Amino acid sequence: MxxxxxxxxxxxxxxxxxxxxxxxxxxxxxxxxxxxxxxxxxxxxxxxxxxxxxxxxxxxxxxxxxxxxxxxxxxxxxxxxxxxxxxxxxxxxxxxxxxxxRQTVRYEKYVAGLCDLLPVSDVAALEGLSKDAVYRMDKKWLQRRDAKREERTVRYLGIDEISLRKGHRYATVFYDLERKEVIGLVKTRKERAVGGFFRCFGRKRCKAVEAVCMDLWQPFLNSVRRHCKNAVVVFDKFHVYKYLSDAIEAVRRHEQSICSDEEGKLIKGTRWLWLRASRNLKRKHKQTLEQIMAINRQLQKAYLLKEDFEAFYACSTREEAEAFLKGWIKRCKQSRLEPFIKLAKRLVRWSHGIFSYFEYRITNGVAEGINNKIKVLKRRSYGFHDEHYFFLKILNATGALPSFEQLSDPQL
Ligand SMILES: [Zn+2]
Structure with a gap:
């Protein structure tokens, strides 16, 4: 040759x-x-x-x-x-x-592929390109892969919120709970934005959704009722636990504000001890709680209610769960603890979605892993003032986009 x-x-x-x-x-x-x-x-x-x-x-x-x-x-x-x-x-x-x-298609794909592994600034330094050029190439190919995303039907849909910036700016994320993938993102958690997702999702796919797992959040509920008429709503177990944690924390804070100085010193800084399941506590922490509960009856009542609630999600049938919750709610009311009475009312109001958990057993547990991926992404911040780009990166990080090989564009 x-x-x-x-x-x-x-x-x-x-x-x-x-x-x-x-x-x-x-x-x-x-x-x-x-x-x-x-x-x-x-x-x-x-x-x-x-x-x-x-x-x-x-x-x-x-x-x-x-x-x-x-x-x-x-x-x-x-x-x-x-x-x-x-x-x-x-x-x-x-x-x-x-x-x-200014570059071949295969080189662009190579650079975009590097961006899956490294921050834009590192790829730019490695290849001697400007950060902006790398960001533009990455975005272009992410958009192309996004456009090739298959429209698959989703049986169990998860809706959750993520914070984009610390403390505020929420976005709504949609998951395919069976495939553990992000399938959509909208910039707010308002009803109209969520409805916008469903319109893009299409009537046929909306109809095919059997169950939706979500927070006890009215705008989500309204939107799901309007668009996914066949879907059963399941309120996410982790959110229910969060409301329970909020209730016990409210009791603790209230007690701390009205008790004697000496008792206050004991209660101060124990927030997380009350929230954690007692089986996960060390002995000395258990002793601290016992010490406080021996002198503070309100916190004792609150803690017992919280610990008892563990049995709720352990119920094996809907009937069993209904019977349990009825008794638990009664005890909340008898406790005369304001935060628990409020919680009980809330659970009664949303009980249809809370009980449907026992038929579908779906949670938004995948959200945690995905939120961690988003946190990692946020640290590689170049280009993320561009929200669309940021969303594409999230979709990509969760495996929702087809690979380069699946693009029918020139294979070079
Ligand atoms: Zn021509």
Whole structure:
């Protein structure tokens, strides 16, 4: 094999070859490889029409490609313009480089692929590109993969909120609970935004949803009722626990504010001890709680109610759970603890969704893992002022986007 055809094989671009003696090292250490056309015919860059003749030839351009032996590499190419009967004089279309792009398609995919593993700033430093160029390439390919996302039906849908910035700015996330994937994100947790997701989701897929797991949040509920008429609503177990934690914390805070100084010292800083399940507490922590409960009857009542509630989600049937909750709610009312009375009312009001857990046994437990991935992403912050880009990164991090191989675009 001659050296020339060896280089052409190495280049690996169909219909193009390396020009004899066309490889040189530039002053900055990069490599330039001059290539020329080995096939007949052209195509219109606008409509794709096949054409036999050129209109004129453009001055040579340098197109960034894969690195060679640790050096940045550029292909030097002369593109042509064609005179298309439909579009007029336009630059030719090629499958390995997009019109006006400064790099090959395969190099863009390579850079975008690196962005799955590294922050944009690291990829930029590694490849000697600007951060903005890397971000644009990454976003472009994420958008293309997003557009190729399969429209699969979802049996169990999860709806949850995530905080985008500390303390405020919530977004709503939609999960396919069976596949453990994010399937959608909307910028707020308002009813209208959630409805917008369902409209994109399509009537057919909305109809196929059998159960929806979510927080006790009215806007979500309204939206689900309107769009997913066949779906049973299941209130997320973790959110129910959160309301329980809030109740005991409210009791603790109230007691701390009205008790004697001495008792106050004992209660102060024990917040998390009350929230944790007693079986997970160390002995000395249990003793602290016992000490407080020996002198504070209100906290004792609250703690017992909270500990008893553990048995609720352990019930094996809906009937059993209904009987249990009835008794528990009665005890809440008897306790005369304001936060627990409020909680009891809330549970009665939302009981339909709380009991349906025992038929479907779905939770938004996947949300935790996904939230951790989002936290990692937030630290690699370049480009995240662009919320759409940030959402695409989240979709990608949770495996919701098809791979590069699944794109039907040119395979170079
Ligand atoms: Zn054309």
């Amino acid at each position: 001659s050296q020339k055809s060896l280089f052409t094989d190495l280049l690996g671009i169909q219909g193009w070859g390396v020009v004899a003696g066309g490889i040189r090292i530039e002053e900055d250490g990069s490599v330039t490889v001059r290539i020329d056309r080995r096939s007949v015919g052209y195509s219109c860059g606008q409509c794709g029409e096949g054409l036999l003749f050129t209109y004129d030839t453009q001055p040579p351009r340098r197109i960034r490609d894969f690195p060679i032996w640790g050096r940045q590499c550029y292909l030097e190419v002369e593109f042509v313009r064609v005179d298309c009967p439909r579009c007029g004089v336009v630059i030719e279309g090629l499958d390995w480089v997009e019109r006006y792009a």
